[in-house]
Amino acid sequence: MEKYIAQGPPNGGDGGTGGNVYIQAIRGETSLHKLARRGILKAERGRNGQGRLRGGSRGEDLLVQVPVGTVVREISRYDPLAEEEAQDRRNKGYGRDLEDNDSDFEDDGRSVTDQTRKWRRDRWLLYPGSLPKSFSSADFPALPRPRRSNLVATEPPAPIRLDLSEPMDRPLLLAAGAMGGLGNPHFVTKSIPRPKYATKGEEGTRIEFRFELKLLADVGLVGLPNAGKSTLLRALTRSRTRVGDWAFTTLAPNVGTVVLDNHARRPSTSLQSQRARQEGREPRTNFTIADIPGLIQDAHLDKGLGLGFLRHIERAAVLAFVVDLSAEEDAVMALKGLWKEVGEYEKLREQETNAATQRAQPDEDGMVAFQPFESSISPGMDPEPLMKGEGDNVLDPVAGRKLPELSLPPISSKPWFVVATKADVEGTQEKFRDLQKYLRQVQEGEVEHPSGKENGWKKQVAAVPVSAINKAGVQGIPELIVTLLND
Template identity: 50%
Template sequence: MKSAKSVWAASSTLAPFLYPSVCTAASKLPLLACRRSLHHQLRAASSTASTVNDLPESRLNPAPDDYSAPSFNDKAELTLYAGRGGNGCVSFLREAFLPDGPPNGGDGGVGGNIYIQAAPGETSLHKVARQRFIRAGRGRHGQGSSKSGTRGEDIIITVPVGTIVREIERHDPVAEEEVSMRAWRLVQKERKKEERERLELEEQARKNGVEEVEEEADLGRNLQPRGPKPQEDEENPDEADPQRQKWLLYPGMTKSEMRSAEFPKLPKRTRFLKQPPAPVYLDLSEITPNPILLATGGIGGLGNTHFTSREHPRPVFATKGEDAVTMKIELELKLLADVGLVGLPNAGKSTLLRAMTNSRTRVGNWAFTTLQPNIGTVVLDKYSGRPVTTAPKRAASASGEVFDPRTRFTIADIPGLIEGAHLDKGLGIAFLRHVERAGVLAFVLDLSARNAVDALKALWREVGLYAEMRDEEERLRGVESNIDWDLAEDAASPGPINLMHLSGTQAKEDELSPKDYISRKPWFVVATKADLPDTQANFKELKAYLDRVTNGEEAHPSGVEGAWAKKCAAIPVSAINGQGVRRIVHWTVGLFDEIA
């Protein structure tokens, strides 16, 4: 009763104008009650049935919006700009009773370098791909009182382990300047030679007293033309001599003094860090404790204090800083997972990953639900009581080293492959590079979709075609490595190298072709949706086929001789119900112990 009176009083007075919150709160009460009831109804409806299928909603059968999609990018192109060196300073000491003191110009700072480092904890290239352009700090100019310029800031590019770095193009001003200097010296050498021949002809004609001196002089003029071009060179020596472009003159000089200025021989400078030869190719398959140099910054210029001599007691010139390298690189990420899941679309790979790990990848009953690779971790021992899965102790190596029991392993789930994926159908086969380095391959087949044997052969066919594409890429990369990219380098200098130290696994991979390397990996088949009716016959046919492959009665599905066919097993599971999943973990751990 009191609330009704208060509302009536508020409406009959100026209360709505003076106290608007009183009336709005009273008017919103029915609307809030309606919203609450609607929210409870929607919540109750969503909790009783799933929106994906008729099964109740659970962690293995979530709603379509119940997933996590972290940012992921496995390719990036970057343009690197190393820092330019700072200019030297032209300065002189000036005091109260010393107006014309000695030179005290400082040197320019060195430009910043660009490094790359594979660090743990990084799983994607999306942070690097957003930048596109990476610029190191340029060196500061030198100052008076012999103050050198500060060094440019270095840049370290942090990438995930498993990243491949390829150089696409490079612009090195120092190398181009060296080439132009060589060309200019050859031209000067030819001019001196022609001038010497002309003088010899004139001297010979003068000694012999021949009357054809004028004709031979004309012949000498034809050998060494005296047209307007040499006059331009004499008037504009800066354009004729490339070395004059590297000098920085005192700003108080007149134009005539600048044109008539004579410079000493340019000192030969050496970089503290040598620029890596082209083309750069890095395989960062391990954590790099120290960053790897990609682009070296320019050298700073010298101040006028370095050029004091008897001929130049007060030098009015200094040198400019060098331009730095510009490089364009391509980054490609190959995930380092222990197990790689390969299968057709909608085969149950994402549900299997949820059942085996704590991953929250997207699950749906439509094809191509997974659009980017996902990684999950299977924990074998949480160090909190008994292990979840008892892993057998790994045998000692040939050197007598005893390994500790495995406590976890990672699984990579990639988008589904369809027949003709090598022709860029579906999502293509580019995602197969994420399982290329996996220790074990798991082919996920849907028993309720089609013949499992045909599906397995189709998957191996696409894997083999991907390996052939890799073979062609490696061949083209080998051809490019034989090209003389740097014209300024000596012919006897070493060619492009891989700056990473190859481990035993990488050396073994380089000895084999990509197709042979993939086919020799241990593999097994996971037969999903085995709880559905009319799938037993399909599984029996698949198991019989794998037994024949193991016994050598049939060829390997890839068609490669010497492929791995020791224990070709098929494990039936129902991932959505979590049945048979633990057997996959036991079987995978056993394969790891065999290949250790």
């Protein structure tokens, strides 16, 4: 209140704007498990306005950091402002005949929209000292029109489709915060010089996203059930995966991280670090390993959940085939059996890709041939987009803004090596020598690539004998993996 004036003018400040939601792809992140555990992510709400015309502080922004190679797809969106704006257009009678315009106004000259806004009592706040009955007796003015933050113009167009294949220097805005409420000075009139009401802030936008990693891990462990993959993962990382003497101990991929630098502020002396500095890039400090569930014969026919397991192999940059030297089956035959399943799965994927490319593509006007029950974005992942049109052609509303399906390199073209486990068992030396001989023949082109592909990767095929349970022989695996990752 002003000095010497019993009841001064209204001085309630406006509410603070809500926080924004940003996304950024960085190299330090290796998985999406943290986001999955958090579930719903929210930016902070704005603070309430205060007396003496002091506005509320804005809410704290939310930064979502994801690994490089993350694909972001919008599943659904709820924008209350968009719905309110659409309702206003309906109340104004957009699309009606011009001769009906007179019906959009009351006798006192106020529009139907203003009358509708007047009765939105849920959007108003009364002075803290007011009684509850004041809500029914107060004569509220027309509710102000919805307000949006200017940052909305910098949001990606909806539906959001992002392919974050490179590290980002700056975060990208996903959703701007909602505007805060208006204080009582905004509603001063000649008849009401001291209004005791204010508006609530706008409701924020809610968006549901699907985050998907192009690469599940840097390295994927591929092998038969009970070949020692989980034990090897525990020997290389601090992962505490379940280990047992029965098949199918692992039913879902377990991801562990191998730290190459102890971060003790000492320069790394490894060969890969020296080579990285010579090439002018940052040396790699860690990499991730995925323990992929075991494959059985005819896994490409979905036996033993084989197709689900084989899909994870596509998401690894380097493949490590784990063979058991102590098994009755020859190590070379075991390796060929694993590659057979991988090769057959690759053929299935090629057939799906060829079938997809043969479908009609949208022309410059966004016209596509009508295909009922077909998703135009990504089958099985995105909802069917709304389309409008006549005849056999329909108009694709997201033509030109659709994100193509994940483009992954052929499995046979990825670097790979062999880890021969249980090499400490007596009588396994001869099996390992036969395995080395076979890999040398593959590398020199004397025998066919185990996948059956002419362009299969065979640049530097190696076999490493280990005893994972004793952590013997595993010391050289990280250096080999980093070499393959950098190449």
